[in-house]
Amino acid sequence: LAVEYGLEAPFSVEYHDSIGSTNDRARDLATDGASDIAVLADEQTGGRGRLERAWSAPSGGVWVSLVCRPDVPPTKAPLYTLAAAVATARAAREAGVDARIKWPNDVVVPLEDEETDRPYRKLSGILTEMEGETDRVDWLVVGVGVNANIDAAELPPEATSVREEAGDVDRRVFVQRLIEEFDAQRNALESVVEAWRELALTIGKHVRVDSAGGAVVGTAVDISDTGALLVETADGRQMVSAGDCEHLRRT
Numbered sequence: 001l002a003v004e005y006g007l008e009a010p011f012s013v014e015y016h017d018s019i020g021s022t023n024d025r026a027r028d029l030a031t032d033g034a035s036d037i038a039v040l041a042d043e044q045t046g047g048r049g050r051l052e053r054a055w056s057a058p059s060g061g062v063w064v065s066l067v068c069r070p071d072v073p074p075t076k077a078p079l080y081t082l083a084a085a086v087a088t089a090r091a092a093r094e095a096g097v098d099a100r101i102k103w104p105n106d107v108v109v110p111l112e113d114e115e116t117d118r119p120y121r122k123l124s125g126i127l128t129e130m131e132g133e134t135d136r137v138d139w140l141v142v143g144v145g146v147n148a149n150i151d152a153a154e155l156p157p158e159a160t161s162v163r164e165e166a167g168d169v170d171r172r173v174f175v176q177r178l179i180e181e182f183d184a185q186r187n188a189l190e191s192v193v194e195a196w197r198e199l200a201l202t203i204g205k206h207v208r209v210d211s212a213g214g215a216v217v218g219t220a221v222d223i224s225d226t227g228a229l230l231v232e233t234a235d236g237r238q239m240v241s242a243g244d245c246e247h248l249r250r251t
């Protein structure tokens with residue numbers, strides 16, 4: 001597989017058959033001053049998800065962490081996560097999967113039955129970590145996990161995989177596309193939100209967002225130019241900049 005990953009990508013690649021977490025390794029490289037490196041693994045034994053959750057990462061997936069050092073203020077960091085979501089969704093669509101983005105950065109496959117809560121299955125998640133000053137990012141690690149060539153039985157019930165949706169994918173091709181697209185998006189940061197909107201499943205949906213300030217329930221109407229979600233609630237419009245979002249049945 002290391003040979004399989006002889007990429008021509010705009011990032012150099014460090015490959016591991018098995019590792020604790022590619023994000024942990026990427027953070028170490030970033031702290032040592034590296035940039036534009038993709039840490040890849042066939043399997044992670046201690047994969048990490050958002051909100052301190054564990055992330056199941058068996059052999060056959062695409063587990064990759066991208067180290068970058070953009071010259072931007074921390075307020076722009078969420079755009080890199082949106083860029084990775086766009087890149088992942090596009091690579092998955094090219095692999096034949098009906099991939100869409102659930103705000104802020106989960107790549108999901110919609111279910112046909114919309115009349116249930118959570119009418120989608122999760123294909124991919126992103127964990128971005130950052131270090132920097134108040135005015136400038138030092139480094140960003142954008143960790144992307146894609147359930148690629150994995151059986152449903154090995155995944156949580158709310159998840160799906162490229163294998164389940166469209167059959168196995170050549171992971172080298174998938175990662176190459178993902179990285180190329182991420183590179184294109186980060187070089188055109190001003191249009192990332194527009195690209196995100198085109199793939200979004202959340203806009204127009206009835207949602208509940210659990211954020212630091214409590215739960216916000218209403219209709220998702222748009223995302224702002226910094227990636228915040230605008231929700232039309234019973235008490236007016238509210239902007240939510242971070243949180244866990246679920247699409248709900250309309251009752």
Ligand code: BTN
Nearest residue numbers: 021023048049050125126143145
């Ligand atoms: C989430 O949806 O909670 C985010 C999941 C992020 C998983 C990826 S897999 C590659 C990278 N290494 C990790 O330990 N986590 C991220």
